[in-house]
Amino acid sequence: MIEYPEIDRYASLDSPMHRFDPRAKVIAFLFLIFSIVLLNDLKLVLIGFIVSILFLIASKLPFHFVIQHLKGVSLFILPFLVIMPFTVKGNEIFSFYAIKVTYEGLRYGILVVLKAFSAVMLIFPMIATTKFETTLKALDKLKVPNILVQMLMFTYRYLFVFVNVFQRLLIAMESRGFKLGTSSYALRTIGNALGMLFVRSYERAERVYLAMRSRGYAGSQKTLVGFKMCTKDYVLAVFIIAFAVCLHIVCYAGVGVV
Amino acid sequence: MRKEAITIRNLCYTYPDGTKVLEDVSLEVYEGERIAIVGPNGAGKTTLLLHLNGILRGSDGQVDVFGKSVDKVKREEIIKDVGIVFQDPDDQLFMPTLFDDLAFGPINMGLKEDEVRERVEKTILSLGLMGYENRCPHHLSGGEKKKAALAAVMSMEPRILVLDEPTANLDPKSRAELIKIVKDLNEREGITVIMATHDVNAVPALADRVFVLNKRVIAEGTAQEIFSDGDLMNANNLGVPEVFKLFEVLRCFGYNCEELPLSIDEAIEHLTRTVEVNGGHIHLHIHEHTHDEVKKLRSKYEHH
16 A cells, blocks of 8 residues: 655644644744744753653654654754764863864754754644644735745645655556666666656646636635634743743843853 | 537647647537537547637637637636536645635635535535545545545536546446436536546436547437447447447347347336337347357457
């Protein structure tokens, strides 16, 4: 059976994060993400990191789902922890011949890693607790340019179709004796298959456009949504944004400067 | 006096690469009629259908919908009258959920929100898609997708329904269901139905008149007239319903009939009548010429 990339798999659970109005959710969490990323104080970032974990726990998303997605991201984030201590100049902690490990480097590395993980972990309660199409509709309601929302909608709708087409191509190739590998022959064949996929995508795009025009498409994609903000949505959104602002106030007040 | 729903006069269409797809096509469809367009692959069936709501415009020729030329009327006006259901539901269902897809047409028609919701609900009820409103297209089966694609067009309440290969790639149950839905729409709401198809077994149930298209209109007539013309069928890579073939075989064995039945329903009626006329039984026999006739019949359907 063909497996689809499932970003919506846990969107229908029930948690405070799932019940949060999608529009308020997107705004509040984006605010918090930017706030944490722009901090420059290790202690405050650590607080942000812990709060991110708390939000993640509050979203009740299964642990394995989160880990599965964090694994990929770690590949990009963790190298900073290794590289920074050796490359940033400052007070040496110890040196080994020409290689020096600095205190500032270590601090930077930890800072970057904590910020990055906080941001990624906040994406989960923001995106994975709502069906993706609902998030897109929320973006549309928040006056994100319609053309951008349309592009995201089409990506979301046709990603599955193209994954399906490509997997069928691969299966057809494998059933005629093709073996996936890194030989130049295999790579060339995959290249051909990808080319085929582009051609098919192009043809499909044309047919979809005809179908859209047949139903009156004139440049913008509209839909109906029944979003309703209630008191607890306002409270939660204000709380998150206030927290995000507070982090910076504390930072500028110099309370926790390391 | 029957009112003309669609009139096509001398329509020609050439692909940008110079291939001629339609040459001098003329036909008319009356209101409330059911039309099947049959023809080999690459005969221009889909191209013809795309002209019916002005999506493609012929460089030559004229297409009128309810007496108005599609070249002169705004497309927003035509699409209210003519709804096209495309062959591949994945082309047709481009919104994230079924509800959005059903609402897409009515919203573009400029209807108010409550009217849009009302139409979506009505369509969902009439096509039996209850509970699917919030499903994504990639979570629907092939049969459900096809029904959803039809629903996405029906929510616009067109007076003319155009279907491109409505029964292709469906399992027998979904196919039967779809045929019934289209039949009901025609009978209950008087919707004019035009479909392009290769499914000859569906034609008798779904068409009052059949056009054979192969770049130009080769022939026109009732299903009975068209399927009875063996040379016409062969020349255009077409087949006839299996029931029709079976009764041709029976005729070789001495079964007496003028008009051969095209569907199971017709066959039952036909057999009942023959049995009643012949005093309670049917008489079949083998003569010297029976074998020759059967042989001739077989070679006729081997598509040489």
